[in-house]
Amino acid sequence: xxxxxxxxxxxxxxxxxxxxxxxxxxxxxxxxxxxxxxxxxxxxxxxxxxxxxxxxxxxxxxxxxxxxxxxxxxxxxxxxxxxxxxxxxxxxxxxxxxxxxxxxxxxxxxxxxxxxxxxxxxxxxxxxxxxxxxxxxxxxxxxxxxxxxxxxxxxxxxxxxxxxxxxxxxxxxxxxxxxxxxxxxxxxxxxxxxx
Numbered sequence: 001x002x003x004x005x006x007x008x009x010x011x012x013x014x015x016x017x018x019x020x021x022x023x024x025x026x027x028x029x030x031x032x033x034x035x036x037x038x039x040x041x042x043x044x045x046x047x048x049x050x051x052x053x054x055x056x057x058x059x060x061x062x063x064x065x066x067x068x069x070x071x072x073x074x075x076x077x078x079x080x081x082x083x084x085x086x087x088x089x090x091x092x093x094x095x096x097x098x099x100x101x102x103x104x105x106x107x108x109x110x111x112x113x114x115x116x117x118x119x120x121x122x123x124x125x126x127x128x129x130x131x132x133x134x135x136x137x138x139x140x141x142x143x144x145x146x147x148x149x150x151x152x153x154x155x156x157x158x159x160x161x162x163x164x165x166x167x168x169x170x171x172x173x174x175x176x177x178x179x180x181x182x183x184x185x186x187x188x189x190x191x192x193x194x195x
Contacts, residue, residue, distance in 0.1 A: 055080040058088065063143055063194065064104035065146045071152060071195040072107070072146055075100050085161040089125055090117050107140045107150035109136035115171065123163035124186045125155055131170045134177055141180040148181055149190045156189040162187055169182050 058061040060079050063072040080089035093114045113130040120126075137147065152165040164186035168174060174183045 008182060014136055022081055024159060056083050057081075058158075060092060060095075060158045061154070062092065062100075063107070063157075063193075065094075065143075065150070066101040066104060066195065069146060070103065072193045073104055073152055073195055075102055075104055077101070085119055087160055088156055088159055089119065089162065090114065092116060092158060093127060093151065096150055096154055100178045107146050109138075109147075111136060119161060123161060125159075125162040125165045127151060127155070127165060128168040128171055130149045134169055134174070137178045138146075139178045144176070144178040144180045145190075145193065147177060148183070148187065149193050151195065152187045153189045153191075 014138055057078050057080055060077055061074040062077055064075055065071075066073050077095060079088075081088045097108050097112050097114065099108075099110075108129075109132055111130075114135040115128040115130055116126075117128065118126045133147070137144065148167065151167060155162050155165050166173075166186040167177075167183050169177070176183055184188045
């Protein structure tokens with residue numbers, strides 16, 4: 001007998017205290033684990049929300065050929081796009097490929113597809129178009145200039161993240177589209193072609 005309690009009672013007391021302590025430890029550790037699971041799920045849910053949010057709308061100026069194929073003219077449009085620069089750039093190129101809605105003329109040959117688009121951290125946008133852009137191009141120096149700068153100006157003048165545009169054809173660097181204009185280096189906007 002220790003401290004007035006029989007040894008059997010002490011054993012029982014230790015078992016009870018042990019059970020309480022182990023129950024407490026299980027509760028503490030499982031609540032930490034549960035908190036980590038909740039945080040992970042919240043993080044995944046947040047990421048999922050960012051991807052699945054409703055597209056936003058932006059007013060843009062798309063550049064198409066004038067009636068004589070001499071200059072580019074702006075057509076104001078409201079485009080729906082994701083809230084990232086690549087999604088916005090993709091929406092602009094898709095709208096250019098679809099063509100103008102008013103009295104301007106298309107600057108990109110019908111049937112051209114956007115294969116890929118990428119924006120580097122130093123502001124260069126790579127636009128990869130299908131071979132159709134070359135195969136169905138009407139040719140001529142001025143027409144080729146308008147096709148190129150329809151893309152370049154529409155991207156640069158609507159997206160502050162883009163400073164230059166590099167046009168690729170079918171995943172490869174292209175020297176030209178129709179034999180006249182050099183595409184080997186990324187291009188800046190050409191304001192002289194806009195009326």
